[in-house]
Amino acid sequence: MAPLADLYQLTMAYGQWRAGRHRLPAAAELFFRRAPFQGGFALVAGVAEGLRSLRAFRFSATDVAYLRSVLPTTTEDAFFDYLATLDTSEVTVSAMPEGSVVFPRVPFLQVKGPLLVVQLLETTLLCLVSYASLVATNAARFRLLAGPDMKLMEIGLRRAQGPDGALSASKYSYIGGFDFTSNILAGKLFGIPVCGTIAHSFIMSFTSLEEVEPRELSPLAGGQPVDLPALAESWLGRVCELLQTPPEKAKRGELAAFVSYAIAFPKDFQGLLDTYCVKRSGLPNFCAVALALHQLGYKAIGVRLDSGDLAQQSKEVRKVFRACGAHFQVPWFETIPIAVSNDISEQSLEEFSRELVEVNSSPCLKLTEDEEKMTIPGTKTIYRLYDADGHPFMDLMALEEEPSPSVGQELVVHVLGQLGEASTVIPITVERLHQTYFRNGQVCEPLPSLLEVRNHAQVSLSQLHPAHHQLYKPQPYPVAVTEKLHRLLAELQEAT
């Protein structure tokens, strides 16, 4: 995994090595400047993958030979020999547990180790953590929007950046709160529940009921098999009469596809309604097949809409289900699940940032005029402070050497964005957010399962005060620094 880096990291590494600075103790932190999707929070994800990549970090002989061929010819040989010796045995990584809610400017992952190695790890970690966190955050936002009961399914395989991008999307959507993926490989590799029934192409591959083969289905309770195409056709007449739609507008190819699928999966029949006209074809055909199945003791599992105004159509479909349920005295018809797909997900991605914040134990600071953009210097410990209702009300950055804030004690802090003024808070609970996951080249803390991460994400989100997880224009969550860190910041500013 070592060569998954940008070339400038190698040229800089050479600069550091040549200057004898390559083994200076250094720290790097990952955080983001703004919450993605115009929201107020993100979910931490990709930590486990990042840690695994650290464990595998090493330049092979062919890697070194390749680098020798692309770095300037003035590069000294001994540098390449040195590269071949690198590993992560002196690297320590702490992070918030995967699935944690994290706020802008709060470091959620920290890497310590020799400068050269820490710097070489930058791109790999960013690559593995940024996308993962964005996908998980996106999924969490959909979960918040959908409420706890609606089922959410990820179907991004064909739009992803190749197979791996797709697998990551499945994994991190699940962590963020989705229920299913369509991706079989993701199901197999990660144990994520998979889901899926039929596509338009299946429906289009039929043109008439004559093509249905086999044609018979036995009742669930047993007994004589029935000719399902004929039964469905007869139900279609009754449904069209009730709905006052012309039976000839209901495509028989679509009916044939539904019947064929229902015979294959009598307990799992779902209709895709929008291959042709939903109102005059998809919906009557579905109802006909579902009522035929009902007559044999089976229950259809739902319908799917994949184009047009999904909300409006869902309402109309529900109305029809109610009408059919009442008229034909099939109560379960009224609550048939309606699934919708097509362009529901995907908002534009925003970038995560990361700054190299400490070199040689003397904090450094990227200065800009804008306070908002300032990097908080030094190696920090991050605390989350909770109020009496169990809601977190502030994340607090302290210098590593400072003692932990005390529960029930007044605490002087400086909130970012209003650094000039001190304020006081009294936390009822104090949580230290980072855990050390990697030490001496090894993952040193058991990594949670995907399901554990998923649960942690939901708990972490549920603790938030609703004002902070509003999807748009959320109330900014206060992030503060201690008095001591604030003074350090002020000194650094004056010195520059």
Place this chain on the structure above:
Amino acid sequence: MAPLADLYQLTMAYGQWRAGRHRLPAAAELFFRRAPFQGGFALVAGVAEGLRSLRAFRFSATDVAYLRSVLPTTTEDAFFDYLATLDTSEVTVSAMPEGSVVFPRVPFLQVKGPLLVVQLLETTLLCLVSYASLVATNAARFRLLAGPDMKLMEIGLRRAQGPDGALSASKYSYIGGFDFTSNILAGKLFGIPVCGTIAHSFIMSFTSLEEVEPRELSPLAGGQPVDLPALAESWLGRVCELLQTPPEKAKRGELAAFVSYAIAFPKDFQGLLDTYCVKRSGLPNFCAVALALHQLGYKAIGVRLDSGDLAQQSKEVRKVFRACGAHFQVPWFETIPIAVSNDISEQSLEEFSRELVEVNSSPCLKLTEDEEKMTIPGTKTIYRLYDADGHPFMDLMALEEEPSPSVGQELVVHVLGQLGEASTVIPITVERLHQTYFRNGQVCEPLPSLLEVRNHAQVSLSQLHPAHHQLYKPQPYPVAVTEKLHRLLAELQEAT
């Protein structure tokens, strides 16, 4: 690779298998409805990867066991036995050569084979071809914008959907016309030229000239080594005087970083100007180091700007280089390359579409009211017709059994979007666009190298009339069907 599919493709496969339709001859075509990025064309890419995935298509024993665990319990055992026997030995794939220009609605890849296998290949092919084509198209648009001489470099590793997405982006950007990637692994695996120098973090890791170590650099022509920090510091004074900027505003940490990097890579010194103030710090510091290097016989290779108004800043930097070049009599200073980065690429992606167009040799058609959205039925041969100037002026879809259009002969066609009217054209050259790449489970045509694909893309683009490759509001390129295909289309419409 087989299980890289959506679950509904397996449930549909079962439906087909159960109906005895699984071995019907079928054809699927990949095309896109609109050109991405609001343009008029796309580049075909990802074909080689798609073909490789076909070769590897097979359900392993564990794949089958997994599918058994997720498909409905009513699924017959014999279906799973059948899955284990599947391969692509009966599949044929034809496609436009990778790197070809392709227009909306024109199929660029065609898969023929047994219905069930063709349908299972859908997601994998879409996943491998869509993203690749989008990236290549995006790169080609940048190349058109940049002209043939400007160098373009891809630096997307840290923003990609994980390592594989990043590698694909490097590869297909190169195909589309980029010159370099920052991604070392992409360089190593694909032979793409790599590029890169320093990041802000490197500059921020220095605070004063005392930290520079080693300090000496020998002149290029040989002779006594010189203390470069001291020499650069003295040049800084002269530069600041010329530019009328206060020398104390030029950060000495930045100067130290530049000097340190210049000592490491005296023939490859590039300055990153925007860590602090470009005008008062980055630019004077760079000029000082570059002039010091010049005194020793070395030439700096350029500067990079990574924030702010890049165009405006580039102009100002160029002005300063001209002033320094004239004042200090260093002519090459006036033409120092200026590189810019930061949010230059990335417009939102649009989706490629694909339809299953032929089953059992009887063409089928997805009907919508909108002519624009109609799928062109039947297995087709695609021709590109050229005018006397060597510009392609029309892509023509014909039924497979029709003879090739004759050069210099009048031809009756129906242009999509105006299907009602026939028009006549006389092609001066006729090119058959598809080649058969895959047959009997094997790639049957030598696949071009990355560089060959890249060259083909540029040739393909250069043949286009400029009106068709305008980046916005391009003149739509005419896509037509033959008289015979037009009649078939009309019959199908009447029949429904």
